[in-house]
């Protein structure tokens with residue numbers, strides 16, 4: 001059974017696109033045929049992070065409008081032949097997406113792919129709504145600061161009340177917390193919320209913590225998802241997250257020097 | 270105005286469940302013309318603005334359904350809300366209307382509710398729309414014992430829950446969320462949002478929570494904001510009630 005994963009947050013600039021690229025690559029690398037869709041119509045940048053911006057011919061909106069077939073628009077990744085990218089249109093606005101159209105494209109993708117990762121735009125308006133509407137699982141990307149946590153909480157409310165699963169009274173979307181751009185030093189200085197604080201406010205299953213890392217910038221400059229940088233802390237953190245999502249037990253890392261404490265708290269789940 | 274039923278005591282938690290009976294005015298609709306309705310409603314309200322201000326209301330759809338009129342409940346409720354009235358139920362709706370109503374979080378009462386209605390002969394007819402006369406001190410009453418609303422999932426920022434009776438929440442209430450009840454509110458977790466109990470003036474209503482971190486608490490319109498909550502009452506199980514128009518916040522002592 002194919003699964004639709006939305007990577008969402010409410011707030012912008014928290015690491016949704018970075019995360020979408022990394023986990024889509026991670027799932028594909030582990031042998032699952034995966035598609036990643038850029039829902040940020042008008043502000044596309046997933047193609048840049050994936051390094052396929054110079055191969056874009058057709059986009060998501062073309063497919064929705066039936067101006068191109070899905071096969072024409074999907075771009076095969078240069079590093080992994082199980083990974084495909086469906087880029088956003090840069091020249092349209094978010095009104096070009098319709099719920100019916102998005103549903104149709106996702107249904108078609110589900111026939112051929114195991115995982116479909118939807119990179120949500122910021123906000124809670126139409127684009128973000130459509131990105132989450134058909135989801136089975138949600139990766140809620142949150143930075144350790146109050147406004148990001150608040151926006152994630154708001155998005156969680158929307159996931160649980162406005163999604164297709166909610167509307168049709170089906171089993172709710174599985175919600176996972178991804179805490180990104182985490183800096184133990186700044187937590188210590190009291191400049192950032194701790195993992196514990198965020199967990200306490202959101203009460204959500206923690207899938208993983210991604211440290212603030214220079215490797216993310218390097219990866220996006222070179223157009224390769226950071227998960228392929230296996231030596232980097234952020235790359236390893238994303239690899240852990242993919243493994244946990246697939247059901248493996250992995251202790252949490254990159255949290256802080258109270259490692260033992262957090263291992264007891266979150267490890268082995 | 271509220272009639273207390275048997276008290277149930279829990280050996281481990283000092284809480285209290287109550288059943289209450291409320292008097293609620295009923296608006297009997299006789300037209301599907303929303304703009305006409307809006308106009309006449311405004312006229313009525315002008316006659317007694319204090320009476321109607323934030324008044325709870327049950328919409329009776331029997332007449333319009335008998336006439337075969339088609340009304341969109343969402344739009345209808347919108348018109349009534351715009352007039353400053355709070356719709357707390359619909360009565361005698363059809364399947365579709367009931368569904369729409371429930372989607373809006375508005376309870377559905379069956380047509381049998383009319384049996385217990387104290388008919389008011391002083392109904393003032395204004396063209397097609399029959400409204401309760403605001404001059405009459407005795408509005409038409411519908412007596413319903415309202416069931417408790419139970420919520421088992423977290424109430425997130427931006428979400429709002431309204432309960433016509435008691436409201437029991439088994440998960441956290443986030444900052445930026447709002448929980449409102451005509452009766453008591455119980456939160457068996459952290460309360461970070463806004464909690465308003467007894468919103469129709471029930472001075473007996475109480476709020477109970479496991480961990481008080483609320484942005485605002487209110488009972489029958491008497492409120493305190495986060496700033497007013499001292500360290501002595503925060504981050505612990507408390508109950509909140511009214512005494513001589515003052516909000517009292519008291520620890521709940523758990524006996525083990």
Ligand SMILES: Nc1ncnc2c1ncn2[C@@H]1O[C@H](COP(=O)(O)OP(=O)(O)O)[C@@H](O)[C@H]1O
Nearest residue numbers: 012013014015016017018181211212213216217
């Ligand atoms: N773990 C991280 N460490 C350092 N920088 C990061 C990290 N995650 C994201 N960033 C940076 O934050 C910015 C926003 O990331 P992006 O993934 O585009 O966010 P969003 O899609 O939520 O708007 C980018 O400049 C990105 O390089």
Ligand SMILES: [Mg+2]
Nearest residue numbers: 016017040120
């Ligand atoms: Mg983005």
